Amino acid sequence: MKKFVCAALGAAASVAIAANAANAEVKVGLLLPKSGNYAALGQEIEDGFVMALEDAGMTDDFTLVSEDSEAKPPVGVAKARKLVLQDEVDAMVGIVSSAVLGAVRDFVDGAKVPLVVANAGNDAATGEACSRYIVRVSFSNGQVNRPMGSWMAEQGIKKVYTMAPDYAAGHQMIEAFTESFTAAGGEIVGSEFTPFGKTQDFGPYLTKAKAASPDAIFVFYAGGEAISFVKQYDSFGIKKDIPLFGSGFLTSPLYVAAEGPAAIGVKTSLHYVPTLDTPENKAFVEAFSAKFGRAPSEYAVQGYDSARVLVEAVKAGASDRESLADALPKVSYTGPRGPLTIDPATNNVVQNIYVYETVADGDGLTQKIVGTVGEVRDPVNGCGLQ
Amino acid sequence: MVADVDFWLTQFLNGLQLSMLLFLLSIGLTIIFGLMHFVNLAHGALYMVGAYAGVSAAASLGNFWAALLIAPLAVMLFGIILYVLVIRRMRRAGPMNQVLVTFGLIFVIVDLVRIVWGDIALGMEQPALLSGPVEVFGVLYPAYRLFIIGVGFLVMVALSLVLSRTQIGAMVRAGVENDAMASCLGINVERLFFAVFCVGCALAGLAGAIAAPVFSATPSMATDILIPTLIVVVIGGLGSLRGAIAGSLIVGFIQTFGAVVLPGFASVLVYVLLATILIFKPAGLLPARG
Amino acid sequence: MFHQTPLKTLTVATVIAGLSLYAIFGGYFPREIVVEIALLAILAISLDFVAGYGGMVSLCHGAIYGIGAYTFAGMTAIAGFDAVTATTAALAVTALFGLFVGAVTANISGIFFIMATLAFGQMAYVIVFEWKALGGDDGLSGVSRYDLSAIGLNLNDSLQFALFCLAVVVAAYSVTAFALRSSFGRTLSGIHSNEDRMRALGLSAWRHKATAFSFSSVLAGAAGILAAQHTMFVSPELLVWTVSGEALIVVILGGLGTLAGPIVGAALLVFLKHEVSAFTAHWHLIIGLFLIAAVMAGGRGVYGQIEHFLQRRTGRPADA
Numbered sequence: 001m002k003k004f005v006c007a008a009l010g011a012a013a014s015v016a017i018a019a020n021a022a023n024a025e026v027k028v029g030l031l032l033p034k035s036g037n038y039a040a041l042g043q044e045i046e047d048g049f050v051m052a053l054e055d056a057g058m059t060d061d062f063t064l065v066s067e068d069s070e071a072k073p074p075v076g077v078a079k080a081r082k083l084v085l086q087d088e089v090d091a092m093v094g095i096v097s098s099a100v101l102g103a104v105r106d107f108v109d110g111a112k113v114p115l116v117v118a119n120a121g122n123d124a125a126t127g128e129a130c131s132r133y134i135v136r137v138s139f140s141n142g143q144v145n146r147p148m149g150s151w152m153a154e155q156g157i158k159k160v161y162t163m164a165p166d167y168a169a170g171h172q173m174i175e176a177f178t179e180s181f182t183a184a185g186g187e188i189v190g191s192e193f194t195p196f197g198k199t200q201d202f203g204p205y206l207t208k209a210k211a212a213s214p215d216a217i218f219v220f221y222a223g224g225e226a227i228s229f230v231k232q233y234d235s236f237g238i239k240k241d242i243p244l245f246g247s248g249f250l251t252s253p254l255y256v257a258a259e260g261p262a263a264i265g266v267k268t269s270l271h272y273v274p275t276l277d278t279p280e281n282k283a284f285v286e287a288f289s290a291k292f293g294r295a296p297s298e299y300a301v302q303g304y305d306s307a308r309v310l311v312e313a314v315k316a317g318a319s320d321r322e323s324l325a326d327a328l329p330k331v332s333y334t335g336p337r338g339p340l341t342i343d344p345a346t347n348n349v350v351q352n353i354y355v356y357e358t359v360a361d362g363d364g365l366t367q368k369i370v371g372t373v374g375e376v377r378d379p380v381n382g383c384g385l386q
Numbered sequence: 387m388v389a390d391v392d393f394w395l396t397q398f399l400n401g402l403q404l405s406m407l408l409f410l411l412s413i414g415l416t417i418i419f420g421l422m423h424f425v426n427l428a429h430g431a432l433y434m435v436g437a438y439a440g441v442s443a444a445a446s447l448g449n450f451w452a453a454l455l456i457a458p459l460a461v462m463l464f465g466i467i468l469y470v471l472v473i474r475r476m477r478r479a480g481p482m483n484q485v486l487v488t489f490g491l492i493f494v495i496v497d498l499v500r501i502v503w504g505d506i507a508l509g510m511e512q513p514a515l516l517s518g519p520v521e522v523f524g525v526l527y528p529a530y531r532l533f534i535i536g537v538g539f540l541v542m543v544a545l546s547l548v549l550s551r552t553q554i555g556a557m558v559r560a561g562v563e564n565d566a567m568a569s570c571l572g573i574n575v576e577r578l579f580f581a582v583f584c585v586g587c588a589l590a591g592l593a594g595a596i597a598a599p600v601f602s603a604t605p606s607m608a609t610d611i612l613i614p615t616l617i618v619v620v621i622g623g624l625g626s627l628r629g630a631i632a633g634s635l636i637v638g639f640i641q642t643f644g645a646v647v648l649p650g651f652a653s654v655l656v657y658v659l660l661a662t663i664l665i666f667k668p669a670g671l672l673p674a675r676g
Numbered sequence: 677m678f679h680q681t682p683l684k685t686l687t688v689a690t691v692i693a694g695l696s697l698y699a700i701f702g703g704y705f706p707r708e709i710v711v712e713i714a715l716l717a718i719l720a721i722s723l724d725f726v727a728g729y730g731g732m733v734s735l736c737h738g739a740i741y742g743i744g745a746y747t748f749a750g751m752t753a754i755a756g757f758d759a760v761t762a763t764t765a766a767l768a769v770t771a772l773f774g775l776f777v778g779a780v781t782a783n784i785s786g787i788f789f790i791m792a793t794l795a796f797g798q799m800a801y802v803i804v805f806e807w808k809a810l811g812g813d814d815g816l817s818g819v820s821r822y823d824l825s826a827i828g829l830n831l832n833d834s835l836q837f838a839l840f841c842l843a844v845v846v847a848a849y850s851v852t853a854f855a856l857r858s859s860f861g862r863t864l865s866g867i868h869s870n871e872d873r874m875r876a877l878g879l880s881a882w883r884h885k886a887t888a889f890s891f892s893s894v895l896a897g898a899a900g901i902l903a904a905q906h907t908m909f910v911s912p913e914l915l916v917w918t919v920s921g922e923a924l925i926v927v928i929l930g931g932l933g934t935l936a937g938p939i940v941g942a943a944l945l946v947f948l949k950h951e952v953s954a955f956t957a958h959w960h961l962i963i964g965l966f967l968i969a970a971v972m973a974g975g976r977g978v979y980g981q982i983e984h985f986l987q988r989r990t991g992r993p994a995d996a
Contacts (some may be wrong), residue, residue, distance in 0.1 A: 203396075
């Protein structure tokens, strides 16, 4: 009898070992800023990522190696090289800064390592500089703003004054908006690019904008600049005469509270809003708030979806670099932000863009969705993937 | 746009407001510079601490005016700690060592602020009394910014009176002119320096607390404001109140009008001015020592 | 005054040998670290030349480093020139920039000099940032490394690139040491000691200072060229004033006016940064405390302190 039990146990053990071997862990390198000005975004993305793995019950199937990119290109490249050549990761996830993405792109493509971009929005990364190995699940600068152009024209707005910080992303965002707004019959009466990162005082520019007498102002600002801009827009009294529109980063849930009542009534477009009324999103918001004590922002969702696409790819059988690179663009599901697929022509995400208004909610602020543009897809833009 | 009087009036007020903010910061720095021969790069970090202290005070006490009182005191306290631990010992070290030590202090203070308050920008509400625009010569201008201009003016007048009419003011002016001689005459220069340093820190804290509702409190405040402040001090001239006034007006207006007339290269303008002054009149426009 | 003492030779040899071994046996990330140290060391040597020996403390060397990187990157990636032409152009541009800044600031000293160099550095930063053809802050990619296949080297291999950079450090050190021992270098030290006296002797102080600054800029530019090749990418933040600040920190941590100190300082700072950031995201805090402690302890730097200690022991002057 004893022999039988031993043999049975031995057989069971070897079957278990064989099963584990077939389910080899996927090693993922997280390349995010942990220090410096973008550290908060890096943390949000990582929190969302970790939560998605837990949700799918697949935390054990992934080994994570985390590195600080400091949002600096040389550091990003050095850490990317380490993750790929020394840690031998099967895939990389992350990258907040578009400059880091630009620096890392050639390396990732040459080393044939799949990279899931969790934030950096520069259009070229899924345009002329696209790669079979780079899949973006966040957004592209053009994608978030193009729908606003047509939407605002539909609302009867004819003349718009645009503003943005004077750096690559600022230009890309405004260009996309301008193109679609003028195509829909609108007129841009003035455009201003303010010194990037150094402008705290928007007084001079707001005064200039007012003097141009537009029907509306459309801007892209993020972070501290967004807070300053919205508050000053209110304190200069411009809020009373000219409505403010913009890219969703202007009133991102991550920091809109700091803008206070000035943000009420501002309408912006973004690929995710925490008040989206879908079962997937409700579950996500509840779980995230319970675990981290704050409502999720679009950065958290980007992190979440970065993990989710990996999970889906692994479930479809992928396990090493090449099979992941094949499987990732084929992923398709409905997540917290709505339906999500990857466009094989650019490897950029295809997603809904929501137009939302910031409204008062008791003492705080919340977002009310006033329009949805479904399945926004980027034009090919010089990408040669297909 | 060009011929519109309202537009230029608003920009003028914008320039004035920026100048006042720069003045509050640079007056502390220039007196410390001129009197103690101490290069304090961490002055911008003190401004940042003032902003955060203001944010926290306003959030916990629910009162803007209390925050305006608490922030300068908090920064002054913080400055005293720095003085005792670091600055007092570095007073006689050359400018380069002072640059390095205070550079190190910037790192330390910014990271401390990050640890305590986090990385996300924090906002502060303007007091109800001052929120919303007010009509000035036919133009709608934010009342709060007028308040900033007012505070700047008040401090300017107060310091002017103290420096020219009081004994302490005379001692400070003597110390700036020739500290060795002043101490020979029986002035306790060490204690004077300490007092001046405290006042400088308090002013930086006040500037931070005042600026927080307009801009927001971010860790990058420390370095963002440092260069404009240094430029004001150098252009205006070390150790002189009039130099600080002149410097802040010049830099404030160039930045404001430059941004409107020549965006993109407005920032280069200020640097060109700085370089020109340094080459032709390195002591500044209105230095304390003739 | 500069003398190539046995201590200096020993220190430089030890550090370079140590880093080489670390690169050979360490793996991929150690090679990245070694390159980072090498580039910082070359920049620090160039800064020590003007600051330690010439008394000109510059906060624009980071910008010069960036100008070298961008010129090389622009010439190869955008204009399509070959590596030799691009290198020559980059070194020429930085030499001219250095000559200009050195000449214009020759009559300024102390904190004002530091501010003036800061101003010029920031001007360069804004110009590069705004020059759209250079890519703005999205940067410029597509920079390739030197093709040394003619002498059997493949710089795309990280080990070979790391060792190549270390070789350039040795070259930079040797060239600077040579310059310091020449009559030009002695004159520079003399100007640092007492400028009026040198003028009384009939020397043109400003011409010497400008030339010295130009020479230093060529070295900084060389570091920049290697930096561009290392990342194969350039972005405007190479020119931000905090890069210059970091170079100055390295020189001080190692030992100002010792020439060997900067190499020690570079290794020290980079290792410290990586070790500390491995266990906390708040490594700026630790580095800041370390820097404050180092300066308050005498400001001689690690190597400088060693040299000073030995000098007192043996009574032999290392550097006057």
